[in-house]
Amino acid sequence: MRKVILRLVVLLLLAVGLAACSEQGSSQNSKGENDSKASKATTEQSGNASEESVEDLFKRVKNNSPTSERVNALKDIAMHYYWYGGDVKKAEKNVFKGITLHGDYDVVEEAFRQASQIDPYDLDLRYSIASAQVLQKDIPGALDTYQEILHLDSKQFNAQLLYGIYSKVQGNEADYQSSFKKLDELNKEKADAYRHRVELVDEKKDATLHTEAPDDISKKNHAFVVLGYALSDEGKMEDTLKERLKVAKKAAEEFPESKMIVSGGVPKKGNTEASVMYEWLADHGIDKDRIIKEDLATDTVENALFSMEIANQENINDITVISSASHMRRALVIFNEIDRMFEKVHDKKSGRQITNMVYMDYDSEKEARKFTKDEELVVYRDLMRASGIWSFPGMQR
Template sequence: MYYYWHGGDIKKAETEIFKGITLKGKYDVVENAFIQATLIDPYSIDLKFSLASTQIIQKKIPDALQIYKQILHLDPNHFNTNLVYGVYSRINGDEKTYNRSIAKLKKIDSKKANEYLQKIKQTEETMEEKLNVEVPANLPANGHAIVILGYALGEDASMKPTLIERLKAGLAIAKKYPNSKIIVSGGVPKQGVTEADAMSKWLISQGIPKERILLESNSTDTVENGLFSTAILEKENIKDITLVTSASHIRRALTVFKEASDFYDKMNGKKSNRKFTNMVYLDYASLAEAQKVPNDEKLVIYRDLFRTSGIWQYPGLQR
């Protein structure tokens, strides 16, 4: 896990930890570590769940499904495993297993099962939403925020073209709606500069007043973008949000932000009725192509939905 979070010398890991197993990248390191851990402690469900999570990250769905089946043989009433096993089976083309899993979830905890069915329904609807490549019309003049999601900086802290294109889209909205706040979301500092720092500086250079910009500079991925930005939305009492990112990323981002907003509502005992619109940088050949949702994208959308809803990828280690 240290290697997963911080990187390291693959050759050294091959020699000292994995005794000659050839590794291709950090996820190989983590997967092999959990394989060994499950052999050392075959009773640990958390270790098996972590192994399957690593396989899901690598899009090894059949391998992960086999591990989930092992968990369910040991603990048939494990709610989280029944849930992810059913949904990932459905993405893999197995509707019967999905239906059996949902029926099992209702027996284990009907209230919680129905809550997740609502999350799944909302996610399916989000995947059908129209992507906007132009500034949305009729956005509210007040109580509205533009949330621009970050993208990894270069080692020299420079912004890559993808991030600049997202900023251009956000800038177009900001010019049309001058009363809207702008949240720039992204951490992972390079040379002491976070994504949010770089984004804010760029927007200011384009004539946006500094006081319009709110920095969210702690997130390291989409789930944290959603959770940490929602905390800002709560503080600022913002109910209307236009989310700006790449077309290939927007459905996952919207899913995460909606789930994060629902969680804050539940935690605070209220109904904020936040409205989400979108504007995208088109990183596809055409808008028609961008509207399609391939299975690989569905996989990461649901993976991040589950993480945002409180299911840890690596129980006790990492959401």
């Protein structure tokens, strides 16, 4: 019991610490896998935007309401559509008259845009606009938004950084290099830290994806970390998760001394990804004492953050991440980033080896080796989030 309480306290402190790393906009700090709309939380998860109906939120956006109430209502509308989705036509009719919206993320972007029109000096709102544009793969639009932020405040480190990173994703090496020169002037040490993160992506994009257990897996103080995948609305496993578990079962049988950390929250019908993975592995012969449930994570960043904390608490050193091939490069980048974060927290090198095993969800190994622009985009997007830069400052990492 004491260990559980200690874990929860440490996780809370880490969440606060990561938020404090963000310098987006004002002093406020700032989902694929569980990172996309397909796996948004159900109404079993609560939040400010889910405590009242979307109709009530629409009613709060009135010209005769105080400025802060209108801005907060628009922010709540944005978060409601981000997490739960909704009737886009109803949003057009009630709030965004004269604007054609094509999907939930359009609503998110437009809600933040209208809030920014009301309060143009709140840079966090502009960061949120850019994040909604990144979610829709509108990188030119996001770059323009970061430029707007820099026009208002040229010393915004995160805006300059994100402008450079997404310029690189666009293939604009000149703007990437120019941005980092400006970052050097703002904070050379921090700029170099992000250069190392770019090098991490360059390294992991060529990572070998192992369908069998790597030869160098340690047989001591080692764990397999199985990453979850969104459950159906009925709380059942989809085929993708079942395939990952088949890989995990094989690995567990080959390495009987290794622990198994099953990671994934996002409850559906009372089930979390971790709970159904735990039961599946136990039903297929894996000793329950070997399996550790991590049922708080809602996305890849939290898979890494919370699983690595368990590894530290359980004195587990080396880990092997198990996921789909299409997800693995992103997972490796994020797990290595979180490992570096823990090294800073504890002020010592972990010496941790992070390997991988995959369920091959590509048609061929040749296709699996391709690091596409779309994949590069989500890798960098999540890496920035893992580094402490929230997508929607003060609301959602």
